[in-house]
Amino acid sequence: MKPLIRLFFKTLRLILAPFMLLGYWLTRPKGIVRPAAEQTAVDARTRTLALYHFPTCPFCLKTRRTIQRLSLKIELRNAQHDESHRAALVAGGGKPQVPCLLITDDNGKQTWLYESDAINAWLNREFGAA
Numbered sequence: 001m002k003p004l005i006r007l008f009f010k011t012l013r014l015i016l017a018p019f020m021l022l023g024y025w026l027t028r029p030k031g032i033v034r035p036a037a038e039q040t041a042v043d044a045r046t047r048t049l050a051l052y053h054f055p056t057c058p059f060c061l062k063t064r065r066t067i068q069r070l071s072l073k074i075e076l077r078n079a080q081h082d083e084s085h086r087a088a089l090v091a092g093g094g095k096p097q098v099p100c101l102l103i104t105d106d107n108g109k110q111t112w113l114y115e116s117d118a119i120n121a122w123l124n125r126e127f128g129a130a
Contacts, residue, residue, distance in 0.1 A: 031071030
């Protein structure tokens with residue numbers, strides 16, 4: 001019975017995935033427009049950030065929407081289809097849960113931030129409009 005249930009949900013995901021991505025693309029927010037110097041400073045701060053995600057995960061879509069709204073250039077690492085990214089996520093963060101934001105400070109210390117609400121709150125606090 002378990003294989004049948006897994007097959008059902010895998011098929012359901014395959015059917016719904018294109019619609020989720022289309023909905024995300026159609027409803028993506030406009031980004032914040034900053035002065036060029038300020039955007040350059042923000043881009044420099046985001047170079048040390050990486051988001052581990054699955055393309056059709058609803059929580060990942062929520063986090064990517066916040067990144068889009070705040071006009072952030074954060075590296076996206078697909079942990080679903082890239083084994084090296086998945087292995088790095090498990091090795092560094094301890095679990096294969098997405099979304100996960102990797103924050104590397106100036107000293108090279110890494111912080112793995114899980115949960116879409118926590119990631120969005122951190123991004124809004126660090127990069128949100130004043």
